[in-house]
Amino acid sequence: MTEAVENTGAHGQEPSRRDFIYIATGGALAVGGAFTIWPFIDQMNPAADTLALASTEVNIGELEEGQEITVIYRERPHFVRRRTAAEVESARDVDIASLPDRDARNFNLGDGVPATDENRSAMTAEIADGVEIEDALRAALLVTSANCTHLGCVPTEGAGDYGAWFCPCHGSHYDTSGRIRRGPAPENLSVPVMTFTSASVLRLG
Template identity: 40%
Template sequence: MSVPTRLSTAISRQAARQTLPAVRAAPLGVQQQKRTRADASTSHAEFNSPFTRGTSGKKDTTVIPSFKKYRSGSETNNKVFQYFMVGAFGGLSALGAKNTVQDFLVNMSASADVLAQAKVEVDLASIPEGKNVIIKWRGKPVFIRHRTADEIKEADETKWESLRDPQADSERVKKPEWLIMLGVCTHLGCVPIGEAGDFGGWFCPCHGSHYDISGRIRKGPAPLNLEVPEYDFPEDTSLVIG
C-alpha cells in the first residue's frame, strides 16, 4: 500500500471516530426527551394512600385505616354477646365437672351391705345391771357392761396416774353405768373373758393380760387399755355404735 493511500485511510478513520459519539448521543437524547414527555403527561395523576396525614403527602406508618364499615352492630351488643357466651360455656363446664366428681364419689363410696354394718343400734333395756353383752360390729366383738354402783366407785377411786396406760374412768365412758369397749386384746388381738382376772374386769387367757372394771390394763403383756369405739345415746335406753 502506497503512502498516499495510507494517509487517506488514516484521515477517514479519524473523522469516523469524531462523528461516532455524536451519532450515539442522538438516541439517548431522544429517549430522554420521550421520558420527559411521559412524565409530563402523567404528572397530574394523584393517589391518596391511607397511610398519609393531611395534605402534606408525608408518609406516616402509624396511621391505621378505618374499618367502621366492616363492623356488625354496635360495640355494646358485641360485648353482651361475648359475655353471654363466656358465661354459658363456664356454666356448662362447671356442671360437667360437678357430675364427673359426683359419679366418681358414688362409685368410690361404700356398698349397701358395708353401710349396714357401719352402725349398730342396741336396746339397753334388755341388759340387766351387773351383766355383760357381746355384740358384733364391723367384724369385731364389742363389750357392753351395765356397771353397778360399786363398780363405778371402784373405777373412780383407782389411781389411774400410775397405770401403764394412764386414763381416767370419766374419759372412757359417757354415762358411768354403761361401759362400751372393743373386745380385742391390745397385745395380740385375742378376745378377753368377762368378769375374770385379778381386778374383776376382763382376762385374756392367751398371754395373761388383766383388765379392770374400766377396761384399763393392770397386769400382763398388753401395752394399752381396751379401745373405746365411737358411740352415742340417742335415747336413754338406746345405744348406737359407729
C-alpha cells in the first residue's frame, strides 16, 4: 500500500507561508529603517534662520553712476552695477537675434523670456508696498552672477570688446547687460531674484 506524501513543492502551502514571512519581515525592517534615518535626513534641510540668511541687502543709495560693487549672495559673488545712460543705451540697441544666448536668464521672470536689456535690468525686480523708486534708477541697475558661465571664473570689470566684462580664463566677452557676446561661455550671466525694500535698498533673494 502506497503512503501519501505531503507536497511541499513550489505550489504547496509551506513555501507560500515562508514567502509571506520574508515579505512581512522585510517590510517591517524597511519601515523601521526609514523612521531611524529620517531625523538625520531632516537635519540636512535648511533651518528657518538659515533660510532667512539666504538673502543679501545692497545699499544702492551709495552707488554712483558708472560704479560697480561685488557682493556675496548665497556664497557666490554677484556684480551690482549702476550703469551710465550710455551703457544702458548701448545695451538696448543690441539686436536680440545676434546674441549667442537669447534667454534673459532672469530668475525674476522664468525661462524663455527674450534677453532684452529691460528683461535683465532691475526693472524686473519687485517693489515692496509703499516704496517709490525712479524708473531711471531701476533701468540703470544691473545685478548678475559674477561667475563666467563657461567654467566659473570671475570676469574683469570694464574690459573686453564691449567695455563691460571679460573673462581672462578663456576669453569670454560680455556686454553692458551681462550677455555673452563672444567666447566659449554658453549662457548670459544670470540675474537673481530681487526686491526693492526701500528707495535705497535692493534685496537679493
